[in-house]
Amino acid sequence: MMAKSNGKKLLEVSGLTMDFGGLRAVDSVGLDIFEGEIVALIGPNGAGKTTFFNCVTGIYEPTAGEVLIHPPGGTSKRINGMKPNSITTLGMARTFQNIRLFPAMTVLENVMIGRHCRTSTTILDAILSSRKAAREEKETIDKSYRLLEKVGLANEADEFSRNLSYGAQRRLEIARAMATDPFLLLLDEPAAGMNPQETHDLDELIVRIRKEDKLAILLIEHDMKLVMSISDRIYVMEYGKEIAQGTPREIKENPRVIEAYLGEEAHA
Amino acid sequence: MANMKRSLGIGLWFMFLTLPLMVVRVNTINQEIEWRWSNMIWVGICAFAIAWLWQFSINRRANQRAHVAADAHPEVEKLSFAQRLADDPVLSKRVLLVAAAAAVVFPWLVSTGQNFYHVNVMVSALIFVVLGLGLNITVGLAGLLDLGYIAFFAVGAYTYALLSKNFDLGFWTCLPLGGLMGMLFGIVLGFPILRLRGDYLAIVTLGFASITKIVLENWDTVFGGAAGIANIPRPEFFGMALDGRQKSVYTYYIVLALVALTILVTNRLKNSRIGRAWMALREDEIACVAMGVDMARTKLSAYALGAFWAGLVGVIFAAHNNFINPDSFTFMDSAMILAMVVLGGMGSILGVIIAALALKLLPEYLRAFAEYRMLVFGGVMVLMMIFRPQGLINNMRRKYECDTVEGNHDGEK
Ligand SMILES: Nc1ncnc2c1ncn2[C@@H]1O[C@H](COP(=O)(O)OP(=O)(O)OP(=O)(O)O)[C@@H](O)[C@H]1O
Numbered sequence: 001m002m003a004k005s006n007g008k009k010l011l012e013v014s015g016l017t018m019d020f021g022g023l024r025a026v027d028s029v030g031l032d033i034f035e036g037e038i039v040a041l042i043g044p045n046g047a048g049k050t051t052f053f054n055c056v057t058g059i060y061e062p063t064a065g066e067v068l069i070h071p072p073g074g075t076s077k078r079i080n081g082m083k084p085n086s087i088t089t090l091g092m093a094r095t096f097q098n099i100r101l102f103p104a105m106t107v108l109e110n111v112m113i114g115r116h117c118r119t120s121t122t123i124l125d126a127i128l129s130s131r132k133a134a135r136e137e138k139e140t141i142d143k144s145y146r147l148l149e150k151v152g153l154a155n156e157a158d159e160f161s162r163n164l165s166y167g168a169q170r171r172l173e174i175a176r177a178m179a180t181d182p183f184l185l186l187l188d189e190p191a192a193g194m195n196p197q198e199t200h201d202l203d204e205l206i207v208r209i210r211k212e213d214k215l216a217i218l219l220i221e222h223d224m225k226l227v228m229s230i231s232d233r234i235y236v237m238e239y240g241k242e243i244a245q246g247t248p249r250e251i252k253e254n255p256r257v258i259e260a261y262l263g264e265e266a267h268a
Numbered sequence: 269m270a271n272m273k274r275s276l277g278i279g280l281w282f283m284f285l286t287l288p289l290m291v292v293r294v295n296t297i298n299q300e301i302e303w304r305w306s307n308m309i310w311v312g313i314c315a316f317a318i319a320w321l322w323q324f325s326i327n328r329r330a331n332q333r334a335h336v337a338a339d340a341h342p343e344v345e346k347l348s349f350a351q352r353l354a355d356d357p358v359l360s361k362r363v364l365l366v367a368a369a370a371a372v373v374f375p376w377l378v379s380t381g382q383n384f385y386h387v388n389v390m391v392s393a394l395i396f397v398v399l400g401l402g403l404n405i406t407v408g409l410a411g412l413l414d415l416g417y418i419a420f421f422a423v424g425a426y427t428y429a430l431l432s433k434n435f436d437l438g439f440w441t442c443l444p445l446g447g448l449m450g451m452l453f454g455i456v457l458g459f460p461i462l463r464l465r466g467d468y469l470a471i472v473t474l475g476f477a478s479i480t481k482i483v484l485e486n487w488d489t490v491f492g493g494a495a496g497i498a499n500i501p502r503p504e505f506f507g508m509a510l511d512g513r514q515k516s517v518y519t520y521y522i523v524l525a526l527v528a529l530t531i532l533v534t535n536r537l538k539n540s541r542i543g544r545a546w547m548a549l550r551e552d553e554i555a556c557v558a559m560g561v562d563m564a565r566t567k568l569s570a571y572a573l574g575a576f577w578a579g580l581v582g583v584i585f586a587a588h589n590n591f592i593n594p595d596s597f598t599f600m601d602s603a604m605i606l607a608m609v610v611l612g613g614m615g616s617i618l619g620v621i622i623a624a625l626a627l628k629l630l631p632e633y634l635r636a637f638a639e640y641r642m643l644v645f646g647g648v649m650v651l652m653m654i655f656r657p658q659g660l661i662n663n664m665r666r667k668y669e670c671d672t673v674e675g676n677h678d679g680e681k
C-alpha cells in the first residue's frame with residue numbers, strides 16, 4: 001500500500017521551529033500534504049501539535065523554518081509571518097482544540113462569518129442596502145445553510161451556538177472553517193470529548209468532506225481508531241520533534257512510535 | 269421558613285448596625301444623650317420586610333428557572349417581548365409607526381407659546397440617543413471598550429463652533445463636516461490601540477478624552493479656553509427668522525431625523541457582513557481572525573463609524589446650546605453614554621434607545637425630589653444590574669430565511 005503522493009503538493013513545511021522563552025515547543029518539523037490527502041499528526045500530550053498548527057495558520061510567528069503553500073490554480077507563497085486572516089483567505093482553514101465559537105451568535109451566523117473573506121460588501125453597500133449587498137447576503141445565507149445541512153445541524157440553525165452539545169459544537173467549527181472555501185482543512189482534535197457514536201459520525205463526515213469537496217485534511221487526533229481508519233499518512237511528534245512518518249500500517253509497526261506513544265493501544 | 273429565619277437575622281443585624289446612627293443622639297444643648305429606641309424597632313421591621321421580600325423574589329426566580337430547565341420543549345420557552353417584536357415584521361412595523369407618529373406630534377402636545385421646556389429636554393435626550401447608538405457600534409457590537417467617547421462629541425461641537433466663527437460656514441455645511449471630523453479622530457485613536465485589549469484599552473481611551481479636554485481648556489487662542497465659544501448660530505431655516513420656541517421645535521425635528529437615520533444605518537450595518545464581523549470580533553478575537561476577518565480593518569471601522577455619529581450630533585449640540593465650553597465634555601458624560609449601552613443591552617438598538625431616554629429623562633424629571641434624585645437614580649441602576657445584568661434587551665436571535673431543497677426549514681419542526 002503506497003501513500004497517495006502522486007498528486008500536487010499543497011503544503012510544504014520544513015524546519016519549522018517555535019520557541020517559547022527557553023522552551024522549544026516545535027523543533028525543526030517538516031511536513032508535506034498532497035492534493036486529496038488525509039494526513040494525521042499524532043503524539044503524546046504536550047508534543048507540540050497545536051503549536052505546529054498555530055505556526056502554520058499564522059496565530060504564532062515561527063522562530064525559524066519555512067511554510068510554503070501551493071494553492072491549486074494559484075501561485076505558491078511563503079506564508080510564515082503572515083496574518084491569520086490572510087492565510088485563511090489564501091485557502092487554509094482550521095478548527096480549535098478548545099472550541100472557539102462565537103457563543104452569542106446563532107449557529108447560522110457562526111458559519112456566515114466564514115464567508116466574510118469570500119464576500120466583498122463594503123460599509124457603503126451595507127448602508128445603502130445595495131443590490132450587490134442583498135445578493136451577497138442571500139448567497140451567504142444559502143451557502144452557510146448548505147454547510148449546516150452537510151454537518152447535520154440544519155435544524156439548529158437559529159439556536160445560539162453556546163446551546164449546542166459538545167459534539168455539535170465541534171461539527172459547527174468544521175462547517176465554519178469550510179465556509180471559507182479552503183483547499184486544506186486543519187482539524188485540531190475534532191473527536192475530543194465525543195462519544196463513540198459521535199466519533200463514528202465524524203469519521204464519515206471527514207471522509208465525505210474529502211470526497212465531495214475535494215479538500216485535503218490535516219488532522220490532530222488522539223483517537224487511534226479514527227486516525228488509523230481514515231488517514232493516508234501519519235506524522236508522529238514527541239517533545240517537539242518529529243519521530244516518524246508513514247502509512248498507518250508503517251506507523252503501527254514502527255518500534256520507535258510504539259515505545260514513545262502507542263504502547264498498549266497498538267497491540268490491542 | 270428558612271427564609272423567615274434569615275430575614276429575622278438580617279433585621280436584627282441591621283438594628284445592631286444602625287444603633288449608633290439611629291438610636292443614640294447627643295443633644296449638645298442639654299449636654300445629654302437621647303436614646304431613641306422606637307427608631308430601632310422601625311429599622312428592624314423595615315429591614316426584615318425588605319429582606320423577606322428580597323429572598324421571596326429570588327426564590328421565585330430560581331423556581332421559574334428550574335421550571336424552564338425541566339421543560340422538555342425549549343421551543344415553547346416564553347419569548348421576551350422584544351424577541352416577539354423582532355420576529356413579527358407586521359407587529360414591529362406597527363409599533364414603529366406608532367412611535368414615529370408620537371415622536372412627530374410630541375412638540376405640539378407639550379409646548380405652548382413661551383413654554384417649550386419639554387421640547388428642549390427632549391432635544392437633549394435625543395442627542396444622547398444618537399450618542400448611545402453611536403457608541404453601541406464600538407462597544408455594543410464590536411466589543412471595544414471606549415471610556416472617552418465624549419471626545420468625539422466635543423470634536424463635532426468645536427468643529428461647528430470654530431468653522432462658523434472663523435469662516436462663517438452654515439449649520440448644514442458643518443453637519444457632515446462635524447461627522448467626518450469625528451470619524452477622522454476615531455481613526456486617529458483607533459490606530460495606536462489596535463493591539464490593546466481590556467484594561468489597557470480603557471486607560472488609553474480615557475487618556476484620549478482627558479487630553480482632548482485639556483487641549484480645549486488650555487489652548488485658549490483657538491478654542492476659547494475654559495470660557496468656551498459663545499454666540500454659535502442656531503440652524504438656519506431657509507433664511508427665515510424663528511422665535512425661541514420655533515427654533516427649539518425646529519432643532520427637535522433635526523435631531524429626530526438624525527435619530528431615525530442613525531437607527532436605519534446602524535440596523536443595516538448590524539445585519540450585514542460588516543456587523544457580523546464586529547460581533548464575531550467581540551465574541552472571540554482569535555477565532556475571528558482565524559476565520560479570515562481582517563482585525564485591523566474591522567476595529568478601525570468600528571471606531572470610525574462610532575465616532576462619526578458623535579461628531580455629527582456634536583454639531584447639533586453646539587447649535588442647540590448657542591454656547592459650548594469644555595465642561596460639557598467630561599468623563600461623567602462618557603460614563604453616562606457607556607451606561608446607556610450596557611443598561612440597554614450590548615448591541616441592542618431598541619434597548620439602547622430606551623436606556624438613553626430613561627437615563628436622560630429620569631434625572632431631569634426627578635428634579636422634584638431635589639437632593640434625593642441621584643439616590644433614586646443610583647438605586648434604579650443597582651436594581652437593574654441585579655435583575656437584568658445583561659441589559660434591558662439581550663439574547664436576541666435573528667432568524668434568517670433560507671430556501672432549502674425540502675422547503676422552508678422553519679416549518680419542519
Ligand atoms: N503560548 C504558549 N506559551 C508558552 N508555552 C506554550 C504555549 N503554547 C504551548 N506551549 C507549550 O508548548 C508545548 C506544546 O504544547 P501543545 O499545545 O502544542 O501540545 P499538543 O501536542 O497540542 O498537546 P495536546 O495533545 O495536549 O493538545 C507544551 O509544553 C506547552 O506547555
Ligand SMILES: [Mg+2]
Nearest residue numbers: 049050051097
Ligand atoms: Mg493540542
